[in-house]
Structures are given as C-alpha cells and as structure tokens.
Amino acid sequence: MGDAGLVTWRMVVAGMMLAACSRDAGVTVSSGYAFAPVSGTSMSAYVTLVNRGRLGDTLVSITSSLGSAAVHQQREMAGMVHMEPAGPIAITPGDSLTLAPGGRHVMLELSSRTPAVGDSVPLTLHLARGGELTIRVPVRAYGDSP
Amino acid sequence: MKFQRMLLPAALLAMCACKAAPKPAASATAPAAKADSAMAMHGLELLPPRPKPEFTLTDTEGKPFDFKRDTHGYATLLFFGYTHCPDVCPVHMANIAAVLHNLPPTVSQKVKMVFVTTDPERDTPKVLRAFLDKFDAGFIGLTGSPDEILAAQAAAKIPAATKEVPDTGGKPGEYFIGHAAFVFAYTPDGMGRFLYPFGIRQNDWAHDIPRLAEWATQGS
Secondary structure: OHHHHHHHHHHHHHHHOOHHHHOOOOEEEEEEEEEOOOOOOEEEEEEEEEEOOOOOEEEEEEEEOOEEEEEEEEEEEOOEEEEEEOOOEEEOOOOEEEOOOOOEEEEEEEOOOOOOOOOEEEEEEEEOOOEEEEEEEEEEOOOOOO | OOOOOOOOOHHHHHHHHHHHOOOHHHOOOOOHHHOOOHHHOOOEEEEEEEEOOOOEEEEOOOOEEEHHHHOOOOEEEEEEEOOOOOOHHHHHHHHHHHHHHHOOHHHHOOEEEEEEEOOOOOOOHHHHHHHHHOOOOOOEEEEOOHHHHHHHHHHOOOOOOEEEOOOOOOOOOOOEEEEEOOEEEEOOOOEEEEEEOEOEOHHHHHHHHHHHHOHHHHOO
C-alpha cells in the first residue's frame, strides 16, 4: 500500500519536472539470465540494471507473465546464507544494481510451462521513475555465472 | 524491511574464524616452509582438521546411511542445503558434478558427494532424489527428522540451518531456509580439511578434487 502511494507520488513529481528530465537516459538493463528449474516449478532469474541518467530511481518490483515473481535478497553471515524479500531497491545515478547468485534474485513461481535451457523468459521491471520495462532473458543451466 | 535475526551458536562463531581466514592460495604472508600440499589448495583450510562426524540419516532409498562408515576411505564432500534453494545449493551441485564428470573415473570413483536436506518438510526422499539426479545420479541424498538433521549438523560442527518466516513482504505460508553456504571436504583418511564457500568455481574444484581424492597417497 505504502509502496504504491510512493510510486504514484514520484510519478507525479517526475511528470512535473522539465522536459529534459523525461529524456534522461535513466535505468537500462545491461544483462540478464535465468537458471532452468532443476526440479519443481520455481526458477531464479538475474538482471543487471545500470542507471545512466542524472536522477535516482528505484526498482519497486519485478513481475513475469509466467507466474508470480518476487525479488529475494540473500545475505551471507558467518558462513550462513539467509534469505528475505528484497523490498524496493534504490539505484543512484551512475550506479548499477546486479542481481546475482548468492545475493539478490528474482524467484519465479511458474504457473504453467517449465522453461528449459535455450528458452527465454519475460521479466517486467517496475521502476518508480522509469515505469515498466519488459525484457526477455535467456535460460541457462546451473553452474558458474557468466 | 527487518531481517529476522537469530542467535548465533558457538559453532557458527567458530566458523567465522574460518571464513575470515584468507584463501591459502592467496596467503602471501605464509612462511615459505609451509608451502606444502595444503597451501596449494583452493579451498579454505580448516585448522585443525576435524575428524569425520558420526551420524546416521536416511538415504533416498529409505535405508539408513551411516555417514562415517558408509563414506570410509572416500574423499567426501558434505553439504547441508535444500531443493527449493534458489542458487547456492544448485550452483554448488552443478559445479561439483561438472568437474566430476570431466575427471577420469579412477579419480571420480574415489569421491562421494553427500547432500543433507535442511528442509525435510518439503524435501521428501523422492523430491531429493529427483533434484540430485539432475546433477549426478551418484550423489547421496540424506534426510531424517528435524532433530536427526540438527544432530547431524551439530556432529559436523556446522551451524544449524533455520526456518525463517519473513517479517514483511512474504506470501502466506512462505518460509526460507537459512543454511551453511559452504561445502565441507573430508580427505580419504577421514579428516575434514577444507571448506568451499559459495563463490568457489569449477576451476577451483577441478584443481582440488583430484588432490582430495589422492590425499592419502600424497603423503601429507
């Protein structure tokens, strides 16, 4: 509820800004991939976002037409890895946000078909300022990150 | 977004010391005289080495598995994880499997990979078997009652996995498992000598697994 209100407020403010701001390069996706499910009906996906603009933005959520999605945050503390919902993530100008194994990931709970290696999966990024951005990321097998 | 914190058991604090230790390979300050086989390994050396723990759990065939007895004489990799794990567990399994598949059978046959579930509620023997089979049908999957799994972790001196329910932002009934992120490696002489934290790569495993398998014959 609070997040939705925040998004609206920010969008209004953004809309009131000078036209130059709307031409701001903003947040773009520089890479992404997903791991093919091992067994079961969930899969993890990763993206790297770069804020090439002059204004900060916030990744509010990531959704997918393949099922429910949530960004989860893992933290390693003293050899233990813990996980929790990530919540909104700010991306300051010139900064990047990398979702990567062992850190943050998009957890996709698949509602129908199970993608395999070689397929691609759609992800929609919801940015507080930049709005929606839908991309497709390739599906690869588990193993070292590229 | 509050993170649900928990008390850190003493074993975990002991693990902090291990985690804080530099990678042996990167230890430029180590005396030259210590340039033995352990120093050349890519895993984190455990000092002092720990004897293999004694615990019995149930394998995916429903049979008792006596960890110490049934892995006797093998290089043994021990990991506590769960099949709903987004990446740490499957990445470890995928990397180890890929490396074992590239080794000559004479070497890979000397290695046992043991995966103990920390989520027995969801990881039935069937679920565990299906998960491990995607990596290597020879990987051993173990389960048990929550108390038996806790006892196994205590015996291995591994911080106990925890079931964590998110304070906010979670879905109804959703829970996460906090668990040790590293793989424990025992050499064929039954001693736990190395830890492999998350982030260790296939080329690190490719370097270390043959050395773990041949440890006794290295005259360490």
